[in-house]
Amino acid sequence: MNKWLTSSRLLSLSVPVIAVLLGIVIGAIVMVISGYNPLVGYQALLRGIFSDAYYIGETIRSMTPLILAGLSVAFAFRTGLFNIGVEGQLIVGWLASVYVGLVFDLPAVVHLPIAIVAGALAGAAWGFIPGFLKARYHVHEVIVTIMMNYIALYTANYLIRAYLIVPGERTDTIASSASLASIFLKELTDYSRLHYGIIVAVLTCVLMWFILWRTTKGFELRAVGFNQHASRYAGMNVQRNITLSMVIAGSFAGVAGSMEGLGTYGYMNIMSGFTGVGFDGIAVALLGANTAIGVFLSAFLFGGLQIGALTMQSQAGIPAELIDIIIALIIFFVASSYLIHWIINRVKKEEI
16 A cells, blocks of 8 residues: 555656656757757756856746745645636735835834735735635636636726826835845845745745645645535535635735735836736646645746746847747646656556
């Protein structure tokens, strides 16, 4: 039995690794077909991630909101829900944290936590609506969360334009007491935009693991995700747990918005479209197999690809859009995990 469990775990861990390798290999083929040298391209990509303290800092900065967005999607997945609304929850969390950072005059030890909590509460409130509709009226959460993404985008733009706008089509800059920016980290990474948000993201990874695997409520949430009828028969409140799951997932996404508002930018601008972080969080969660450590590692990969793509374009002349193709291929192979399982099983049978 233990041998079977070990083999099963190794197989499940190998799927994301194989998916990444297949994405890179086919990405190289696409480069060759397009007339580019994949070796030169990937060398430039790696230089853009690891060659300089600035790039390392930007990679960590880029992965910070991706971690939180991925945790939001992964938490919902673990409890049987598909949270497509991370983008909207992130936007309202961003706006709420910036608002608190603007209007309050408090010591940093109080101001910063309140601003982050405000983002979490805004995201939680945005997650409560689809969670409640799913639990109470069986309205599919995918439909509701997609619509609420647009509501969040246009509502945030309206509020900024009507009440918070300054020259530059954005809000004013938040107070330094609410900022996650770090002079120490900037100097350490050659003045990248790295901030203390990475600490928040890591702590949230631990929090998600603790809630799901070390608490009674986490067991209930996972049980409802596996089988609502059996959970109800066992005496669990299915409706409450569905709503709670979306609230927690929304709070993670709201904190992702706080990281952008309090760390990377220090303000919020009027948006012409979505940030993309929320949708990337879906890919991060899929590649990370909906686990906290997996989300952290896949966020590092995606953050590195995003930052390295800029260097690949400037140094190797390869369009940054090719990185989007590679990311799409990785997601495709993760989603096609059945095919990878089938190939691995075929190889094992031939060895026997």
